[in-house]
Amino acid sequence: MRAAVLHEVGAPLSIESGLRGADLAPSQVRLRVDASGVCHSDLSVANGSTPMPLPMILGHEAVGTVIEVGRDVGKVRVGDRVITSFTPACGACWFCVRDMTNLCESIPTAERSVAVRAHTPSGDGLHAMAGLGAFADELIAEETMAVPVRSDRPAAQLALIGCGVATGVGAALNTARVAPGATVAVFGCGGVGQAIVQGARIAGAARIIAVDPVPLKRQTAHALGATESLDPSTGDVPARLVELTDGRGVDYAFEAAGVPQLILDSFNATRRGGAVVVVGMHPATATVTFPAAALFASERKILGCMYGSTQVRRDFPRLVSLADAGRLDLESLVSREIQLNEVNDAFRAMQAGEVIRSVIV
Ligand SMILES: [Zn+2]
Ligand SMILES: [Zn+2]
Known part of the structure; x- marks a missing residue:
């Protein structure tokens, strides 16, 4: 198999072939x-x-086709089209039985991140x-992290459901439960922020104010449902948002950067009694x-908003249905389809604000 491997923090990913996937x-x-955002x-x-422990195959937002199953696997079959989840959702722990599968405790995050799922030709393990580890042509997942969907949509679109779309739409629909008629601000309009804009639109928000310094991201947000936008490089955004809401502040502010x-x-941009939703992934030591x-x-x-409070077996099919009904635009989120060996350029393009998402196909 081939994969994009991080050996050292700050170094480009190395594209390696001849890797051997672990036994199931x-x-x-x-x-x-089939595709990986x-x-x-x-x-x-x-x-x-x-x-994270290195060396590591990066990538965690994918759609694929099941080619082999372990002997205890019962929920998916060879040939199924599945979207990956990065929460195991065991279905049996204290959290899972209370509809908080995104907080499932069955396989701790730390344990998952050190999982070795492939080896180099010389026998070194790759986390x-x-x-x-979706920047690869094959991956191994727990059965509970492979969610079958019935859809003919292009793989590049479905892949995004696995992280950015579930997180963003879920933040609006599940975590915040945005009320019809609400005023919403979205700080940071990358892949997750654009999905929050769409989730707020689907929920019936009256005003959706997109905040991002990059013109492409503000324009895309307008196309996806934002009613207004602000460029934070031109002024004090919280003060502007308070001003735009008759001195009250917005009902919901989402931090997605x-x-x-x-x-x-x-x-500071949210009204009394309003809600701040912390969606972005912050540096581990930040306070x-x-x-x-x-x-x-x-x-x-x-x-707090972990993975959009997503219950993957309920929500992935729901997101596919919304896309099929024309109410969730996945196509506009795919800025570029690239090859595995272009992944480092995708990082550059992300930092340069050239793309909403690059997707490896
Ligand atoms: Zn569980
Ligand atoms: Zn992600």
Whole structure:
């Protein structure tokens, strides 16, 4: 098999062939990867802001076809088209039985991140990001992380459901439960932010204000449902948002850039009793400080948002249905289809603000 491997923080990924996939455990499946999105979280591992054991095959947002199943696997079959999830959703733990499968405790994140899922020709083990390692032509996943979907949509579109779209649409529909008629601000309009804009639109928000310094991202947000946009390089965004809402602040502010200061900006842009939704993946050591009296007296809510509170077996098919009905635009999120060996350029394009998503096909 081929894969894009991170050997050293800050170094380009190396494209390696002749790798040998690990043997399947009884609970695992092997997929042929049909498409894999390049997400900001991959970059966070590559640049060290999210430390991970190395060497590691990056990638965690994929669609594939099941080519082999372990002996205990019962929910998926060879030939199934599946979208990958990076939560195992065992279905049996305290969290899973209470509809919080995104917080499933059956396989701790740390354990998944150190999983060795392939070997080099000389026998060195390669870890797999999020227990997936989707920048490859094959990957191994726990059965519970491979969610079957029935869809003829292009692979590049379906792949995005596995991380960015589930996270963003889920943040609006599941975590925040945006109310019809609401005013929403979205800080950061990359792949996740564009999906939040769409989730807010699907929920019936009246005003959706996209905040991003990159013109392409503001324009895309308008095409996907934003009613207004702000360029943070031209002024004080929280003050502008308060001004735009008759001095009240927005009902919901979503932080989707993974910048700690923007959590505070979101707080300052939100009305009394409103909600700040922390969607971005922040550096592991970052902290944020809130004014204690305002937190108490203004009754604003701070909502953590892990994977859009997504229940993958319920929500992946729901997202496919919304796309098929023309209510969720996946096509506009795919800026470029690339080959595996172009992944480093995809990181560059991401940082340059040239793309919403590059997808390896
Ligand atoms: Zn991601
Ligand atoms: Zn569980």
